[in-house]
Amino acid sequence: MPMIDGLPPLREVIAAHGLSARKALGQNFLLDLNLTARIARAAGDLSGADVLEVGPGPGGLTRGLLAEGARRVLAVEKDPRCLPALAEIAAAYPGRLEVIEGDALRIDPLAHLTPPIKIVANLPYNVGTELLVRWLTPDAWPPFWQSLTLMFQKEVAERIVAAPGSKAYGRLAVLAQWRAEAKIVLTLPPEAFTPPPKVSSAVVHIAALPEPRFPADAVLLSRIVAAGFNQRRKMLRSSLRGLAPDIEARIEAAGLKPTSRAEEISVEGFCALARELARP
Numbered sequence: 640m641p642m643i644d645g646l647p648p649l650r651e652v653i654a655a656h657g658l659s660a661r662k663a664l665g666q667n668f669l670l671d672l673n674l675t676a677r678i679a680r681a682a683g684d685l686s687g688a689d690v691l692e693v694g695p696g697p698g699g700l701t702r703g704l705l706a707e708g709a710r711r712v713l714a715v716e717k718d719p720r721c722l723p724a725l726a727e728i729a730a731a732y733p734g735r736l737e738v739i740e741g742d743a744l745r746i747d748p749l750a751h752l753t754p755p756i757k758i759v760a761n762l763p764y765n766v767g768t769e770l771l772v773r774w775l776t777p778d779a780w781p782p783f784w785q786s787l788t789l790m791f792q793k794e795v796a797e798r799i800v801a802a803p804g805s806k807a808y809g810r811l812a813v814l815a816q817w818r819a820e821a822k823i824v825l826t827l828p829p830e831a832f833t834p835p836p837k838v839s840s841a842v843v844h845i846a847a848l849p850e851p852r853f854p855a856d857a858v859l860l861s862r863i864v865a866a867g868f869n870q871r872r873k874m875l876r877s878s879l880r881g882l883a884p885d886i887e888a889r890i891e892a893a894g895l896k897p898t899s900r901a902e903e904i905s906v907e908g909f910c911a912l913a914r915e916l917a918r919p
């Protein structure tokens with residue numbers, strides 16, 4: 640049965656191009672175009688935006704993004720086997736899909752994109768967290784992207800949206816919530832993918848705020864959060880000892896308890912500590 644975009648069903652595309660999934664590339668494909676359209680819609684209105692998609696694979700999500708009206712899609716794919724299938728999609732949507740073959744960790748996509756830019760991806764699990772941390776920690780804020788709509792293992796998604804005091808709360812939560820609004824918009828069972836992964840997945844929508852919720856130096860905040868959560872069972876006075884000789888007094892001056900653990904400290908609290916540590 641022909642699809643809404645006139646292209647063949649994804650199972651046929653995969654068979655025609657011999658796209659057997661490779662574990663080393665984190666290949667778990669979404670073949671249900673209703674589902675990929677739902678993920679595209681979770682990114683909001685795409686009609687006035689360029690979309691960066693990392694890892695289009697056979698193009699299920701790419702087709703969802705284009706069908707939902709994305710102005711342009713730039714897709715970065717490491718597996719050259721996927722390029723002929725993606726070329727067929729580009730031909731069905733003239734001038735709206737550009738595909739770059741390469742490693743998303745090494746490619747600078749900015750030269751190929753015009754703001755406003757949204758990032759939407761069913762990320763390869765092996766590079767997903769690294770890309771997210773990069774996108775959340777640019778030199779300047781607001782970042783080049785307006786929003787991130789990303790599929791992760793459910794456990795990683797829960798770490799991004801976690802609240803203080805929970806087991807999942809850590810560095811990812813502080814980085815995501817300091818300067819952005821993060822929420823889980825969709826949870827998917829393993830069977831939604833081909834082949835099914837071992838765990839459930841979830842789509843997180845992260846919208847960049849125009850400015851950080853609380854003032855703080857980004858590099859200092861990152862160092863504090865990394866040190867605090869590296870030894871998350873330890874009290875702050877001990878886990879942050881390397882950051883200042885008078886750390887206990889500094890923690891108190893920031894309105895926090897030196898005996899607290901990192902997982903009890905809110906984003907606001909970490910920012911207060913970063914401001915305190917920035918003082919001479």
Ligand code: SAM
Binds near residue numbers: 761
């Ligand atoms: N977007 C497709 C979908 O939803 O069905 C495929 C998603 S699959 C989870 C991840 C995709 O990322 C694969 O196509 C894989 O080849 C690609 N990939 C893996 N590592 C990559 C990297 N470093 N840079 C770009 N693409 C990569």
